[in-house]
Each structure stands twice: as C-alpha cells, then as structure tokens.
Amino acid sequence: GISLLRDVVPKEKLGSSIAIMSASMGVGGALGLPFSAAIAENTSWRVLFWVVAALALAVGTLIWFVVPVGRANTAAGNSFDLLGAAGLGVGLVCLLLGVSKGADWGWGSGTTLGLLGASVVVLLAWGWWELRTREPLVDLRVTARPQVLMTNIASILVGFSMYAQSLVVPQLLQLPEATGYGLGQSMLAMGLWMAPAGLMMMVMSPIGAKVSAARGPKVTLTIGALIISLGYGISLPMIGTDSPLGLLAVTIVANTGVGFAYGAMPALIMSAVPQSETASANSFNTLMRSIGSSVSAAVMAVVLAQMTTDFGGFALPSEDGFRVAMLIGSGVALVAAAVAFFIPVPKAAADPEPGTAPDAAPETAEAKA
Numbered sequence: 432g433i434s435l436l437r438d439v440v441p442k443e444k445l446g447s448s449i450a451i452m453s454a455s456m457g458v459g460g461a462l463g464l465p466f467s468a469a470i471a472e473n474t475s476w477r478v479l480f481w482v483v484a485a486l487a488l489a490v491g492t493l494i495w496f497v498v499p500v501g502r503a504n505t506a507a508g509n510s511f512d513l514l515g516a517a518g519l520g521v522g523l524v525c526l527l528l529g530v531s532k533g534a535d536w537g538w539g540s541g542t543t544l545g546l547l548g549a550s551v552v553v554l555l556a557w558g559w560w561e562l563r564t565r566e567p568l569v570d571l572r573v574t575a576r577p578q579v580l581m582t583n584i585a586s587i588l589v590g591f592s593m594y595a596q597s598l599v600v601p602q603l604l605q606l607p608e609a610t611g612y613g614l615g616q617s618m619l620a621m622g623l624w625m626a627p628a629g630l631m632m633m634v635m636s637p638i639g640a641k642v643s644a645a646r647g648p649k650v651t652l653t654i655g656a657l658i659i660s661l662g663y664g665i666s667l668p669m670i671g672t673d674s675p676l677g678l679l680a681v682t683i684v685a686n687t688g689v690g691f692a693y694g695a696m697p698a699l700i701m702s703a704v705p706q707s708e709t710a711s712a713n714s715f716n717t718l719m720r721s722i723g724s725s726v727s728a729a730v731m732a733v734v735l736a737q738m739t740t741d742f743g744g745f746a747l748p749s750e751d752g753f754r755v756a757m758l759i760g761s762g763v764a765l766v767a768a769a770v771a772f773f774i775p776v777p778k779a780a781a782d783p784e785p786g787t788a789p790d791a792a793p794e795t796a797e798a799k800a
Contacts, residue, residue: 433697434710438501446648447640449701450694454639457632457686464629465622472618515568518557523718526550527725534732569715570708578703579712581774582696583719585652588767589692590723591730592659595760596666596685598731599753600678601625603670610742612671612750614678624675628682632690639691648698649776655691656768662688663761670753688764696720699774727763731756 433452440448470478529546536543561567573579604621606613616624643651662685669677697713704712738752 433701434713435498435501437701437706437709439499446643446698447637449697450636450640450643450690451633453693453697454632454636454690456693457629457690459629461626461629464625465619468618468622510566512561512564512566512568515557515561515564518553518560519568522550522554522557523722525553527722530725530729533729534736569711573704573708573712574715576703577775578777579700581770582652582699582703583716585656585767585770585774586696586716586719587723587726588763588770589652589656589659589689589696590720591727592656592663592723592760592764592767593685593689593692593720594724594727595731595756595763596663596682598728599756599760600682602735602748603678603753604675606747607742608673610740610747610750612753614673614675616675624679625682627679628686631683631686632693635687635690636694639694642691643695643698647776648695648702649771649774651691652695652699652771652774653768655688655693655695656764656771658688658691659685660688660761660764660768662686663757663764666757667754670757671750692767699776702776727760730759734759 433449436445436448436452467479470476470482525546529543529550533543533547558571561569561571574583601621603612604614604616604624605618606615608615639651639655642654662681662683665684666678666681669681696716700712700716701709734756735748735752738749738755739746740749741747
C-alpha cells in the first residue's frame with residue numbers, strides 16, 4: 432500500500448500520505464483490541480480467526496474495486512521470483528518460530544536449535560540465489576546501501592521497543608490487584624485502556640509529516656525513537672500505582688513515538704531506492720520490524736519467566752520483572768535513536784517528499800545485466 436502511494440499520490444502529498452497510512456496501523460489496533468476482547472470474553476478466541484478471514488475478504492474486495500491502479504510495469508521480461516519467495520518464507524518461518532517458541536520449548540532443545548540452524552542455512556542459500564538471479568525478489572545490493580541498511584537496522588530496534596510495551600502493559604492492567612501492582616481490569620477494559628494509544632498514532636501522523644517536511648525523515652525517526660524511550664522511562668514510577676491512568680499515559684507517549692517512527696521509515700527507504708524497487712524494499716523493511724517484534728516477545732518472555740513471584744501457588748511475573756522489561760525497552764529505543772541519527776542521508780535524498788531515488792533513472796544496460 433505504501434509503495435502504491437508513490438505511483439498514485441502527487442509528490443507534494445507523498446510524505447503526509449505515507450505518515451497517515453503508517454499510522455493507520457495504530458487505529459486498527461485501537462479498534463481491534465476491545466473488539467477482540469469482547470469476542471474472546473463472550474464466545475471463543477477461535478471466532479476471531481473467522482472474523483479476520485471475513486474482514487480480509489472484504490478488504491480484498493474493496494482494494495479490487497476502489498484502489499487505483501499504479502504505474503504500469505513496462506520493463507521487458509519481468510518475472511516473479513518464486514524460488515526466492517519460497518526460500519525467504521521458509522527461512523523466516525524457521526527463524527521466527529524458533530525465536531518466539533524457544534522459551535516454551537527450551538533454548539537448548541533439538542526443535543529450537545534445529546529451527547534456528549535451518550533458518551541460517553536456508554537464508555544463506557536464499558541470499559546466494561538472490562545475488563545471482565536476474566529478477567530477484569529482494570535486490571540485496573540495493574538493501575546493502577548504507578541508508579537502506581541502517582534504516583532496516585533501526586526498524587528492527589524500533590519493532591523491538593514498540594512491542595515490549597504491548598506485552599507488558601496489558602499484563603499489568605489485568606493482573607489481580609492483590610499482587611500490589613496489578614490493576615485487576617477485565618480483558619475488555621484492558622482493550623479500552625489501550626485503545627487511545629493506538630488512536631494517538633493517527634493524531635500525531637500529520638505532525639510527524641511536518642517534521643519530515645522541515646527536517647527530513649531521518650530527524651523524525653530519531654525523535655520518534657527518543658519519544659518511545661521517554662514513554663518507557665515514565666513507566667517506572669507508574670508501575671505499582673493503583674490507577675490505570677499512569678499506564679495510559681505511558682502507552683500514549685510511547686505510541687506517539689511509534690507514529691513518528693513508522694511514518695519516517697518508509698520515507699527513508701523510498702528516497703534511497705529506484706521506483707522499481709519500492710515495493711520490495713518497503714516489504715523487506717516491514718519484515719525487519721517483524722523480526723524485531725518477535726525477538727522482543729522472546730526476550731520479554733525470558734525476563735518475565737525468570738523474575739517471578741508466588742501468588743497463591745501460581746508463579747506470576749514480579750514487579751521488578753516488569754520494571755526490567757520496561758528498562759530494556761527504553762534502552763533499545765535509545766539505541767534505535769542513535770542508529771537513526773547516524774543514517775547517512777545524501778542532501779538530495781533528505782527531501783522529505785520522497786519522489787525519485789538518486790539513481791532511479793531508467794536502468795542502463797549494465798544494470799539490467
């Protein structure tokens with residue numbers, strides 16, 4: 432969707448359009464949390480999958496009939512890299528499944544080590560194939576450009592820091608009040624308390640776009656990561672209070688930063704790649720965020736599983752465990768800000784309204800070869 436914007440939106444509106452589309456994820460989450468909680472509480476969590484399937488069909492129908500067609504592909508001989516798609520899919524499934532389930536299966540178990548080992552082998556073979564095929568799924572030479580590479584590294588770190596609070600805050604809201612730090616909210620109430628933070632992403636997206644227009648998306652990404660870190664920082668005195676308002680403030684501040692960052696990353700990618708690589712490069716950037724989120728889930732699971740307290744015979748994450756998790760999220764966000772600050776953006780590419788990448792001119796015979 433973000434890639435299509437480059438084809439169908441005037442250049443002067445591209446930056447704000449990217450920010451709004453990126454922030455729409457927050458609106459989806461804001462609506463989805465209480466909606467999902469209501470279904471899970473009153474029916475079964477399995478119903479959610481059928482609801483999502485129906486929504487996907489509805490969205491697909493709307494895309495087909497409403498969304499405009501982008502730039503026609505005029506390149507001769509283009510073909511879809513089916514082997515590259517299969518290799519990337521298998522490699523990522525092995526990696527993310529091993530990372531996300533390692534705490535449950537045991538990090539030293541044969542299943543976990545086998546999956547992680549297989550992911551290394553498959554992804555190395557995939558990279559070898561992508562560098563040698565004429566029509567790669569992901570042009571790794573473009574991905575290796577410093578601006579693209581460092582933006583992707585920042586994306587992993589932002590994905591990590593974004594997801595940490597999404598795991599910690601709902602648990603704090605729902606744990607029993609008798610623990611001394613839980614707030615005893617129902618699943619539906621938790622979803623409603625989390626919803627304003629998602630909406631904040633949409634509210635802040637025009638501001639992020641204006642910052643990018645004035646200073647460039649690199650600055651917006653750096654500011655966004657710093658705001659995420661600040662959100663985690665203010666969470667430390669909020670844990671253990673008897674009101675969910677403090678955690679609401681934490682999620683609003685953190686998601687403000689996420690809105691800034693998620694609008695800036697596609698702009699940085701699009702200003703550094705040829706137009707023909709826009710979809711591939713943006714999709715790869717999204718994968719980097721997903722890897723960050725999966726690693727975050729694994730790390731937070733380990734922290735909260737190791738730092739527990741006994742509650743009526745049940746082991747629950749301790750208050751100190753939640754504090755450590757928030758400190759990790761804050762530290763990773765600070766590292767993301769540092770990486771974003773050092774992204775090498777040429778002056779021409781720093782234009783916040785990404786139109787044509789510096790080398791997006793028609794491909795030469797050498798490039799095609």
